[in-house]
Amino acid sequence: MMKKLMMKEICKALNGKLILEKHESYIERVSTDSRSAMGGDLFFPLIGENHDAHKFIPMAIDGGCRDFVVSDSKGIMEHPLKQQLNVILVEDTTKALQNLASYYLSTFNIKKIGVTGSTGKTTTKDMLFYICNEKYKTARNVGNFNNHIGLPLTILGFEEGTEVGILEMGMSEFGEINLLADIVRPDIGIITNIGTSHIENLGSREGILKAKLEITNFFNKNNVLVVNEINDLLIKQNTQGEYKRLSVGNNGKSDFIISDITDRGEEGIAFTVEHKLETQRFELTIPGRHNAINGTLAVAAAMELGITMKEAAKGLAKMELTDKRLNIKGKNGVKVIDDTYNASPDSMKAGIDVLMAAKGIRKIAILADMLEMGKESPKYHSEVGEYAANQKVDLLIAVGDYAKYIAEAAKSIMGEKKVIYYSDKEKLMSEIRTMIQLGDIILVKGSRGMAMDQVVKKIME
Structure with missing residues (x-):
C-alpha cells in the first residue's frame, strides 16, 4: 500500500482545482479501473483512443470510491452523491497521473534504476530486484506495467520506506522513453541491447538506439549508464556522454568481463565475472547463456548502490522468472x-x-x-x-x-x-x-x- 497522501497535497502537486470537497481525506491507493475502485482509492478516469473512462465514474462511486481526479466535471457534478465526493479538476487525467507519480517519488529517499532494451529488460529488472532485495527494501514494476500508464501506477504502489526502485521502461516510438525518464529521473540507466523490436516504427536499429538513449536525457555527471557492449551498437562512441559509463562484455576492454559460461540446459547456467581485480562466480537457476549478460548488467548496477559481487551472487541464486519467459x-x-x-x-x-x-x-x-x-x-x-x-x-x-x-x-x-x-x-x-x-x-x-x-x-x- 502506498504512503498516505492528503487530497489537498495531491491537488497542489497536480496544479489542479478542488471543485468538490466533503472533508479532508487520505488516499491509500490509486486506481484507473472503475470495476475495482473502492473507498480510500483515488480514481483517475483516463481518456484513450477508443474510450473515455469518465463515463464509468458512477460505477466507481457505486463501489465506494469517493475521491476523483477528472478533466471533465459535467457528469460528476450532476451525480446525486456529489456532496460526499472530493474532486480535483485537471486539464488531462493521464498527464495528472504521471505528474502525481513524479511528485510521489520525490517524497522518498530512494535510488532509482531505469531498465530498457530490445530484449532482456524484464529479466534484468527481476535480477536486479533479487540482488537489491538482499540489502535494501526494493520495489519494481510487475508484468508489463512499463508504459506511460503502467509505470506511474507502479510508482504509486511503492510502500513507505522503499529504498530502491527498479523501473522497466518499454517503448515503441520516439519520445516514449523520454517521457518515462522525465517521470522517474533515474540515477542509473541500463540498456540491455539494441535489436529489431519495433523497427517498423523507428526506421532502423540506429533509430532504436537513439530512442533507447532517451533514458539518459536527464543525466548529469552523477548519473550512471550501464550497457552491454557485446551488442554491436552499444559501443563506447555511441553511448558515452556527460555521465559515468559502465560496460559489460567478454573481453578485456569492458569494465565487467564475462567468462567461463557453463550451460546446464534447463537447470540454468553458471558464469564468472571479473571487475577490476575481483573475480566472482555466479549461479543462475534460469536457463539461457544470454542470461549471463543480463545478470552481469544487474550486478554492475547493483555495485553502484554499494552491493558487493559476493552479495549480488547470493541474490541472483534466488532468482525466479516472471511471466512466460523461458x-x-x-x-x-x-x-x-x-x-x-x-x-x-x-x-x-x-x-x-x-x-x-x-x-x-x-x-x-x-x-x-x-x-x-x-x-x-x-x-x-x-x-x-x-x-x-x-x-x-x-x-x-x-x-x-x-x-x-x-x-x-x-x-x-x-x-x-x-x-x-x-x-x-x-x-x-x-x-x-x-x-x-x-x-x-x-x-x-x-x-x-x-x-x-x-x-x-x-x-x-
Missing part, C-alpha cells in the same frame, strides 16, 4: 519451454540455444511470426530459420504468415522432412498431439499477438 513445464514425459511472451530475432535465437542445451530425446522448435519487424521482416524470419537449422533441431514447426520465411530457409538446409509449415495456428493445434513423442522437449515461441500460449496449453492437456 518457463519450462513437464507433463506425460514431454517438456515444453514456454517462451511465448514476445519474440525478436535475438530472443528467438536465444530460445533455440536453450532448447539445444536442454535434456531431451528430440528437440522440437515451434516458432511463430515476429511482429512489427517492418520491411525487413522476411530477412529476419529467414535468419531465424537458418539459425534453427544450423543448430540442428530435430523438427521445426513454423506458424503464421511471416513464418513461411522461417520454414523456407530451414528447408534449404535441413530438407523437407524436418520442417512443417502452418499458415493457420488452429490447424497446428488440432494436429500437434499426433506429432509429439515421449522424451520430446519443445520450444514454443512467437510474438505476443500470435497467442502461442494456446499451443502450450494444447500440448500440456
Whole structure:
C-alpha cells in the first residue's frame, strides 16, 4: 500500500482545482479501473483512443470510491452523491497521473534504476530486484506495467520506506522513453541491447538506439549508464556522454568481463565475472547463456548502490522468472519451454540455444511470426530459420504468415522432412498431439499477438 497522501497535497502537486470537497481525506491507493475502485482509492478516469473512462465514474462511486481526479466535471457534478465526493479538476487525467507519480517519488529517499532494451529488460529488472532485495527494501514494476500508464501506477504502489526502485521502461516510438525518464529521473540507466523490436516504427536499429538513449536525457555527471557492449551498437562512441559509463562484455576492454559460461540446459547456467581485480562466480537457476549478460548488467548496477559481487551472487541464486519467459513445464514425459511472451530475432535465437542445451530425446522448435519487424521482416524470419537449422533441431514447426520465411530457409538446409509449415495456428493445434513423442522437449515461441500460449496449453492437456 502506498504512503498516505492528503487530497489537498495531491491537488497542489497536480496544479489542479478542488471543485468538490466533503472533508479532508487520505488516499491509500490509486486506481484507473472503475470495476475495482473502492473507498480510500483515488480514481483517475483516463481518456484513450477508443474510450473515455469518465463515463464509468458512477460505477466507481457505486463501489465506494469517493475521491476523483477528472478533466471533465459535467457528469460528476450532476451525480446525486456529489456532496460526499472530493474532486480535483485537471486539464488531462493521464498527464495528472504521471505528474502525481513524479511528485510521489520525490517524497522518498530512494535510488532509482531505469531498465530498457530490445530484449532482456524484464529479466534484468527481476535480477536486479533479487540482488537489491538482499540489502535494501526494493520495489519494481510487475508484468508489463512499463508504459506511460503502467509505470506511474507502479510508482504509486511503492510502500513507505522503499529504498530502491527498479523501473522497466518499454517503448515503441520516439519520445516514449523520454517521457518515462522525465517521470522517474533515474540515477542509473541500463540498456540491455539494441535489436529489431519495433523497427517498423523507428526506421532502423540506429533509430532504436537513439530512442533507447532517451533514458539518459536527464543525466548529469552523477548519473550512471550501464550497457552491454557485446551488442554491436552499444559501443563506447555511441553511448558515452556527460555521465559515468559502465560496460559489460567478454573481453578485456569492458569494465565487467564475462567468462567461463557453463550451460546446464534447463537447470540454468553458471558464469564468472571479473571487475577490476575481483573475480566472482555466479549461479543462475534460469536457463539461457544470454542470461549471463543480463545478470552481469544487474550486478554492475547493483555495485553502484554499494552491493558487493559476493552479495549480488547470493541474490541472483534466488532468482525466479516472471511471466512466460523461458518457463519450462513437464507433463506425460514431454517438456515444453514456454517462451511465448514476445519474440525478436535475438530472443528467438536465444530460445533455440536453450532448447539445444536442454535434456531431451528430440528437440522440437515451434516458432511463430515476429511482429512489427517492418520491411525487413522476411530477412529476419529467414535468419531465424537458418539459425534453427544450423543448430540442428530435430523438427521445426513454423506458424503464421511471416513464418513461411522461417520454414523456407530451414528447408534449404535441413530438407523437407524436418520442417512443417502452418499458415493457420488452429490447424497446428488440432494436429500437434499426433506429432509429439515421449522424451520430446519443445520450444514454443512467437510474438505476443500470435497467442502461442494456446499451443502450450494444447500440448500440456
